[in-house]
Amino acid sequence: MEKSGRSSMNSMMRALPVPDISRTLMWRILSVAAIALPIVVMLPGVVGCLKRGCPMITISAFKWVPPFAQGLVRDLRVRWALEEAGLAYREKLIDQEDQKSEAYRSLQPFGQVPTFEDGGLKLFESGSIVLHIAERSDALMPAEPDARSRVKMWLFTALNTIEPHIMYLAEVDLFHAKEDWAKQRRPAVVKMIQKRLKELSAQLRDREYLEGRFTVADLLMTTVLRIPRNTTLVQEVPVLDAYRLRCEARPAFKKALDAQMAVFAKHAPPIA
Numbered sequence: 001m002e003k004s005g006r007s008s009m010n011s012m013m014r015a016l017p018v019p020d021i022s023r024t025l026m027w028r029i030l031s032v033a034a035i036a037l038p039i040v041v042m043l044p045g046v047v048g049c050l051k052r053g054c055p056m057i058t059i060s061a062f063k064w065v066p067p068f069a070q071g072l073v074r075d076l077r078v079r080w081a082l083e084e085a086g087l088a089y090r091e092k093l094i095d096q097e098d099q100k101s102e103a104y105r106s107l108q109p110f111g112q113v114p115t116f117e118d119g120g121l122k123l124f125e126s127g128s129i130v131l132h133i134a135e136r137s138d139a140l141m142p143a144e145p146d147a148r149s150r151v152k153m154w155l156f157t158a159l160n161t162i163e164p165h166i167m168y169l170a171e172v173d174l175f176h177a178k179e180d181w182a183k184q185r186r187p188a189v190v191k192m193i194q195k196r197l198k199e200l201s202a203q204l205r206d207r208e209y210l211e212g213r214f215t216v217a218d219l220l221m222t223t224v225l226r227i228p229r230n231t232t233l234v235q236e237v238p239v240l241d242a243y244r245l246r247c248e249a250r251p252a253f254k255k256a257l258d259a260q261m262a263v264f265a266k267h268a269p270p271i272a
């Protein structure tokens with residue numbers, strides 16, 4: 001009787017859906033690990049943050065500029081680089097009075113925008129700031145040493161070889177257009193820009209980006225090519241215009257531009 005009772009129990013057990021113990025255990029371990037691992041990894045950083053105060057990147061930007069400059073102010077470069085790198089930041093918004101203040105001059109000796117602060121590090125010059133960000137982000141800088149050097153070469157090209165001529169034209173068109181010297185000088189300035197843009201476009205004819213893939217050099221070059229938007233100089237060079245549009249189509253660019261424009265919209269002076 002007892003024997004037949006045990007065997008009927010065994011056959012009952014076999015009929016019931018018995019859980020696969022090892023699989024259940026494995027899932028439990030994985031679930032615990034999924035929760036615990038990030039905590040363990042982040043804990044030292046969180047504790048350090050609580051002790052020393054959390055470092056947070058701060059960049060300076062103007063509260064407001066006239067429409068001709070909106071979307072071109074150089075904090076855009078830094079915002080864009082930070083967006084590409086996935087780094088959060090806060091803004092230090094300044095006006096013309098702040099530009100002259102001793103406190104701001106201690107960050108930017110020329111009273112200009114942008115500045116960058118991260119913990120104890122304080123930087124000015126948009127080129128140096130985006131390079132600093134890029135050196136720490138795969139999104140903006142390749143790993144291979146020669147490629148890194150070429151990216152820096154193009155970054156200097158944007159700032160030293162292309163931007164000065166473009167800025168000269170901006171000076172002529174936006175600030176001195178009615179003056180005789182500006183009218184006389186303008187054709188030569190335009191000619192020089194056309195020469196430089198043609199030479200640059202020859203480099204981009206067979207490639208989408210300056211160094212194989214999007215890098216901080218493309219970011220800077222694009223912001224430079226945006227400056228003469230009161231002219232058709234870039235549109236006249238289809239390869240360059242397509243390149244500019246390709247870079248501007250990046251979600252990080254849109255976020256950066258929206259962030260700069262939102263500040264101007266918020267601080268717009270009342271219409272008289």
Ligand SMILES: N[C@@H](CCC(=O)N[C@@H](CS)C(=O)NCC(=O)O)C(=O)O
Nearest residue numbers: 072073074111112113114125126127
């Ligand atoms: N070479 C500097 C130029 C900075 C610059 O010209 N910033 C402009 C805004 S885009 C500015 O602050 N202009 C006001 C001024 O010079 O007083 C850089 O790239 O950071």
